[in-house]
Amino acid sequence: MKYLAYVDVKLRPGISDPEGATIARALPALGFDSVHAVHVGKRFTVELEASDAHAAQALAASLADRLLANTVIEESVIHVTEA
Amino acid sequence: MKYLAYVDVKLRPGISDPEGATIARALPALGFDSVHAVHVGKRFTVELEASDAHAAQALAASLADRLLANTVIEESVIHVTEA
Numbered sequence: 001m002k003y004l005a006y007v008d009v010k011l012r013p014g015i016s017d018p019e020g021a022t023i024a025r026a027l028p029a030l031g032f033d034s035v036h037a038v039h040v041g042k043r044f045t046v047e048l049e050a051s052d053a054h055a056a057q058a059l060a061a062s063l064a065d066r067l068l069a070n071t072v073i074e075e076s077v078i079h080v081t082e083a
Numbered sequence: 084m085k086y087l088a089y090v091d092v093k094l095r096p097g098i099s100d101p102e103g104a105t106i107a108r109a110l111p112a113l114g115f116d117s118v119h120a121v122h123v124g125k126r127f128t129v130e131l132e133a134s135d136a137h138a139a140q141a142l143a144a145s146l147a148d149r150l151l152a153n154t155v156i157e158e159s160v161i162h163v164t165e166a
Contacts, residue, residue: 008126020127023150032146034132043091044103045122063115067106
């Protein structure tokens with residue numbers, strides 16, 4: 001069966017996020033006074049074939065840890081849906 | 084009230100995604116034969132203050148369209164949750 005796996009890769013807590021901090025710092029001058037913080041991550045959408053949702057989740061997790069995330073500084077969260 | 088807005092920015096359909104295509108092309112050699120395609124986008128997590136969820140959604144949408152996404156080639160999807 002075909003599945004869509006959404007792999008959200010974000011920096012671990014405590015790792016500095018200069019891109020997010022820069023965006024957040026620019027916002028008050030642009031009229032966005034009520035934004036306190038911005039964090040930037042990546043979202044990978046993976047189209048894959050697996051026997052069931054459990055296998056799809058495991059495949060996406062392996063892919064995330066081996067290739068998509070730098071696990072020293074990043075963590076990933078995976079959501080699988082049927083395509 | 085405090086809200087967390089997740090802004091997912093991805094390329095519009097039809098816009099080429101060389102980063103995703105490169106990852107997808109590399110996968111068979113790494114043992115991931117059952118992955119058909121990979122699409123790469125960004126996920127911004129925005130901590131903001133708003134009177135209600137509707138206002139938070141509107142603020143995040145304005146932020147996304149004005150700053151986070153290049154609306155010529157990208158589209159954004161927003162989810163708001165209470166922080």
